Amino acid sequence: DTEVTQTPKHLVMGMTNKKSLKCEQHMGHRAMYWYKQKAKKPPELMFVYSYEKLSINESVPSRFSPECPNSSLLNLHLHALQPEDSALYLCASSGTGVSPLHFGNGTRLTVT
Amino acid sequence: GENVEQHPSTLSVQEGDSAVIKCTYSDSASNYFPWYKQELGKRPQLIIDIRSNVGEKKDQRIAVTLNKTAKHFSLHITETQPEDSAVYFCAPSSNTGKLIFGQGTTLQVKP
Numbered sequence: 001d002t003e004v005t006q007t008p009k010h011l012v013m014g015m016t017n018k019k020s021l022k023c024e025q026h027m028g029h030r031a032m033y034w035y036k037q038k039a040k041k042p043p044e045l046m047f048v049y050s051y052e053k054l055s056i057n058e059s060v061p062s063r064f065s066p067e068c069p070n071s072s073l074l075n076l077h078l079h080a081l082q083p084e085d086s087a088l089y090l091c092a093s094s095g096t097g098v099s100p101l102h103f104g105n106g107t108r109l110t111v112t
Numbered sequence: 113g114e115n116v117e118q119h120p121s122t123l124s125v126q127e128g129d130s131a132v133i134k135c136t137y138s139d140s141a142s143n144y145f146p147w148y149k150q151e152l153g154k155r156p157q158l159i160i161d162i163r164s165n166v167g168e169k170k171d172q173r174i175a176v177t178l179n180k181t182a183k184h185f186s187l188h189i190t191e192t193q194p195e196d197s198a199v200y201f202c203a204p205s206s207n208t209g210k211l212i213f214g215q216g217t218t219l220q221v222k223p
Contacts, residue, residue: 031209033211040216041215041216042201042213042214042215042216043156043201043213044213045210045211045212048209048210050209055209056208056209056210090155090156097207098143098144098163098205098206098207098209099144100146100158100161101146101148101156101158101203101211102158103155103156103157104155105154105155106155
C-alpha cells in the first residue's frame with residue numbers, strides 16, 4: 001500500500017560482497033532521498049537527488065554509492081560494508097519545493 | 113549546522129488524555145515544519161505539517177502550532193487512543209531540501 005517501493009525487504013551480506021538496494025516511485029516526484037535508521041534512532045540523511053542530480057551528500061563513506069538512473073528510480077550500491085552499517089535503509093521521495101517525504105518500507109540490511 | 117531538539121524523549125499518558133511534544137530548531141531559514149509518526153517496524157508517515165506563514169493547523173484530534181520567533185513548533189494530540197502509541201519525529205526544513213529529524217518522542221497511550 002506504499003507508493004514508494006523498495007527492494008529487497010531484507011538483505012544479509014558479507015563484508016566483501018557487493019549488493020544494491022533499489023527504490024522506485026511513480027508519483028512524479030523529482031526529489032529522492034536515502035536515509036539510514038538504526039534501532040531507536042531517527043532517520044539519518046545520507047543522500048538527496050534533485051532532478052536526477054546528486055544535490056546533498058552528508059559525508060557518507062564511499063562504500064555507499066548512490067545512483068539515480070531516471071526520475072523514478074534510485075539505487076544504493078554497497079561494497080565492502082562494515083557490521084556497523086547494519087540498519088534499516090529508507091528511501092523517500094517528495095515533490096518540488098519543501099513538501100512531505102513519502103517513505104518506502106525500507107530494506108533491513110545485516111552485514112556479517 | 114542545524115540543531116533540532118525534541119522534548120520529551122518519552123511520554124506516557126492515559127487513554128483520553130492529551131499529549132504535547134515540542135520541537136526546537138536553530139536554522140532561522142526553516143520554513144516547513146512536519147511531524148512524522150513511526151509505528152514499530154513500519155516506515156515514518158507524515159501526520160501533519162505547517163508552513164511558516166501559518167501559526168496553527170488542526171486535523172481532527174491532531175494540531176500543530178508554530179512560534180517562528182522562538183523557533184519552536186509543537187504537536188498536540190487530544191483524546192489519545194492506544195493506536196496513537198508510536199515514535200513521533202519532527203523534521204523542520206528550509207529550501208535546501210535537507211530534512212533533519214529530531215531525536216524522536218516515544219508516546220505510550222495506556223488503555
